[in-house]
Amino acid sequence: MRIDQALSEAVTRLAHHASGETATPHLDAQLLMAHVLGRSRTWLYTWGDREIEGVELEQFNNLVERREQGEPVAWLLGYREFFGLRLAVSPHTLIPRPDTETLVEQALQRMAVTGSGRVLDLGTGSGAIALALASERPDWHVTGLDIVPEAITLARRNAEMLDITNVCFEESDFFSSLNPSARFELIVSNPPYIDELDEHLGQGDVRFEPRSALVAEQSGLGDLLHLIDTARTFLTPEGWLLLEHGFQQGEPVRAALVDAGYQCVGTCRDLGGRERISLGQWFEASSELLNGTGS
Missing domain, CATH: 3.40.50.150 (Vaccinia Virus protein VP39)
Structure with missing residues (x-):
């Protein structure tokens, strides 16, 4: 899956999850993706057409799921x-x-x-x-x-x-x-x-x-x-x-x-x-x- 596609799906999930607590779904998704890939948010804009798969995609989806439950982004990132x-x-x-x-x-x-x-x-x-x-x-x-x-x-x-x-x-x-x-x-x-x-x-x-x-x-x-x-x-x-x-x-x-x-x-x-x-x-x-x- 392309990085920009994975981000788009994550934004949709975070914007419509049950608890309705995520006020910044785009920012949250980008921070989690940048964390998983060890890249900057600027890099994501430039290389959105690159693929994310395997362990990295699984890690990203797991973090998005935890954010859907309302867990703070800072805890997910660790900083x-x-x-x-x-x-x-x-x-x-x-x-x-x-x-x-x-x-x-x-x-x-x-x-x-x-x-x-x-x-x-x-x-x-x-x-x-x-x-x-x-x-x-x-x-x-x-x-x-x-x-x-x-x-x-x-x-x-x-x-x-x-x-x-x-x-x-x-x-x-x-x-x-x-x-x-x-x-x-x-x-x-x-x-x-x-x-x-x-x-x-x-x-x-x-x-x-x-x-x-x-x-x-x-x-x-x-x-x-x-x-x-x-x-x-x-x-x-x-x-x-x-x-x-x-x-x-x-x-x-x-x-x-x-x-x-x-x-x-x-x-x-x-x-x-x-x-x-x-x-x-x-x-x-x-x-x-x-x-x-x-x-």
């Missing part, structure tokens, strides 16, 4: 591109998403202001955010923490494959394993922020991802509020806290940051124009108030 890095993924972590690149971009802007220093990534998962920051700023030391042991194993594997050495990953329930004296110029997190009753939990790739990395108490705000409260203890004066959240959570997250004493509070929009990243800066005067030493 996901994020901020120019190819990251291994697994069912134990969230699949890195393009909108989270906004968090990295905003963090890099703050890093440029504060110079070299220490960064903390909470709930690091596959290590996507930590590794993107470490790769962009080799003069920074980045620490990624996650409560899931398999996530830490995966993040360390990604760091090794990418040969990124200015990063370390440790098991921890958010701040719990940190030395109380540890301080960071920048703390970032993409924590669980979805309400357990949210209908989106039953749709798309999210159906397959770990609930522990998605759902939080207090209508999805529980972990965000915990991070806002506790991060103050671990930020240096003038340090920044950046948090990813749901597109309808910008207002309460900003309010929580202001109430906790952060300054320069604001929210940035994602690729779709939705409020996605809220941030605040912790000044020395704020630290004195937290410690009860202010006048």
